[in-house]
Amino acid sequence: MIDYSHIPEEPGSYLFSDDGGSVIYVGKAKNLRKRVQSYFQKRDLDPKTAVLVGSIASVDFIATRDETEALILENTLIKQHQPKYNIDLKDAKSYAFIHLSEDRFPRIGIARKTGVKGTYFGPFVSGRERDHLLAAVKKIFGLRSCRRLPKRACLRYHIGTCPAPCIGAITEGAYAERVAQAVEVLKGRVKGLIARLEEEMKERSDACDFEGAIRLRETITALDHLSGRRMMRPKRSHEGDLINYRVSGEEVFLLLFHQRNGTLVDKEEFRFPQSPDFLSEFLVQYYSDHEVPEEVIIPATVDGAISGYLARLRGKSVSVTVPKQGQKRDLLEIAAKNVDLTWFAGEERIHALRNALKLPKSPTIIECFDISHLAGTATVGSMVRFTNGRPDKRHYRRYSIKTVVGIDDPAAIREIVSRRYRRLIDEDRDLPDLIVVDGGKAQLAAAYAALRKLDLTIPIAALAKREEEIYLPNIPYPIPVPSDNPASLLLQEIRDEAHRFAITYNRLKRKKKVIP
Structure with missing residues (x-):
């Protein structure tokens, strides 16, 4: 699940x-x-x-x-x-653009590629909004949309939506003025154009050119409607990497995004011990093995030598930027938001788990064990670790079962639990706050016995698959925690990850056995 x-x-x-x-x-x-x-x-x-x-x-x-x-x-x-x-x-390969050709009387239309000469506006997030803007611009300014100028006026001329440059009904200069106004709108500069048209409307009204003033008023009304619509994806040619982090306790939780055309993609997660110059150290180590972009956006200043180091790796200049405001600062805030959502959104579930199991402290570090085999053959075990409610794959371990023959999951659990914590004790390494085993009372009893033999008092629980029931040592019945409770959901996620990891290893082991 x-x-x-x-x-x-x-x-x-x-x-x-x-x-x-x-x-x-x-x-x-x-x-x-x-x-x-x-x-x-x-x-x-x-x-x-x-x-x-x-x-x-x-x-x-x-x-x-x-x-x-x-x-x-x-x-x-x-x-x-x-x-x-x-x-x-x-x-659908990409969002479409509005294209203005370089003809003597430029035509306006839709383009998905930008290879043809001319001016492009967009790309547009919404096809409906793009079509609305295109239709409005054609109607307001009377720009032609025909691919070739016909020899006689078409229907659009007769219904008043095209000035018919094909028959010389409009001069090149007058048409160019319409194109310039359309460009202002397509670039988003509607308010300035409206202000100029309002001045012209007043001038025509004062000169008693009421018909011309009415046409301008209709144009202004249409433009005012367009100005309130957000349709176009901001066009940014900038590409680079963006980094943000959060320091919690003695550890750094860091996310790195590759930025393409102003959008954050390729979220990479890093977690490592804090040090005085951890950001500089991270930049040096990461980019020694990865492509260096044209710009690296970070939330805090680093040693000035970093820019020179990155430029040497890239072979050309690199900007290391700490933005204080503007679009890049906004992107940093998005990255910071993702840091919190990625690493610390599990705090609520951890708190719920502590309450449900009545643990002495929050289970920041949870380790889970599972067994996988095929009809008693190729039996393997897995151990996954979750830290702060998130997978901590650096600490995943897999085991070939050495002391159990045939189908005996509790005995296999006892073996891998013993091997895991005997090693941690011998190496004087940190123990988890909670141990979980995949299974019911039999698996729990086997794991609990292994811990007692090692004189360990780590809290332990078992999660049975069928009804998602949670068992604790020396309690004959499952504890009353609904399967949709955040505590149970966290245990299910951890158990499912241990199961996935065990099955993957089992398949690998059987594949190696088949291949000579």
Whole structure:
């Protein structure tokens, strides 16, 4: 079962991945949690969606400021990952532009590529809004849309929406003035144009040219309506990396985004011990193994030598920027928001788990064990660790079972629990705050006995798959925690990850046995 309780109720894009880690679907949502939740609560799914849901092993997300940014990000992520279930959006290569040609009497139209000479405006997030703007500009300014100038006036001339440059009904200069006004609108400079047209309208009214003043008033009214609509994706040629972090206790939780055309993509997560110059050290180590962009945006100043170091790696200049305001500062705030949502959204679930199990302290570090085999053969074990409610894959471990023959899951659990904590004791390493085993009372008893033999008093629980029942040592009945409680959902997510990790290792072991 996929746990979506840690997903925020924020706009953004979500990514579904299969058990191999490949992204199989990307979507966008006004409310990420509700959208993801809907996939697993509907019972009457269409066949394609049912297959998709059955293939989902994990969910990731990137939060945005609004739904429009989420749509842009969705398109970017689909192009990047090429997920198998995003057929429609993957086929639509990009958002369309409005194109103004370089002809003597420029024509206006829609273009998906920018290879033809002319001026491009966009791209547009909404096709409906793009078409509305195009139709409005053509109607207000009377720009032609025909690919070739005809030899006689067409219907648009007779209904008053084209000045018919094809028959010389308008001069080149007068048409160029209309084009200049249309460009102002397409660039978003509507208010300035309206102010100039209002002055011209007053002048015509004072000169008793009431017919001309009325036409200008109608144009101003149409432009005023357009000025309130947000349609165009801001065009940014800038590309670079953006980094933000949060220091909690003695650790740094850091996210790095690759920025493409003003959109944050490729969220990479890092967690490491705090040091006095951790940001400088991170930049040096990361970019020694990765491509250096033209700009790195960070929230705090670093050693001035960093810019020179990155420039040497890149072979050309690199800007290391600490923005105080503007668009780049806004992007930093989005990244900071994602840091909190990625690393610290699990605090509520951890608190709920502590209360449900009546633990002496918050289970910041949880380790979970599972066993996998095929009819008693190729038996393996897995151990996954979650820190602050998030997978901590650096500490994942897998085990080949050495002392158990045939099907005996409790005995296999006893073996790997003993091996794990005997090693941690011998190496004087930190122990977890909570141990979880996949199974029921038998598996719990075996793991508990292994801990007692090591003189360890770590809290331990078992989670049985069928009814998602939680068992504790020396209590014959499951504790009364509903399966949709945040505490139970967190345990289910951890158990499912241990199960996935165990199955992956079991398959690998059987594959190696088959291949000579």
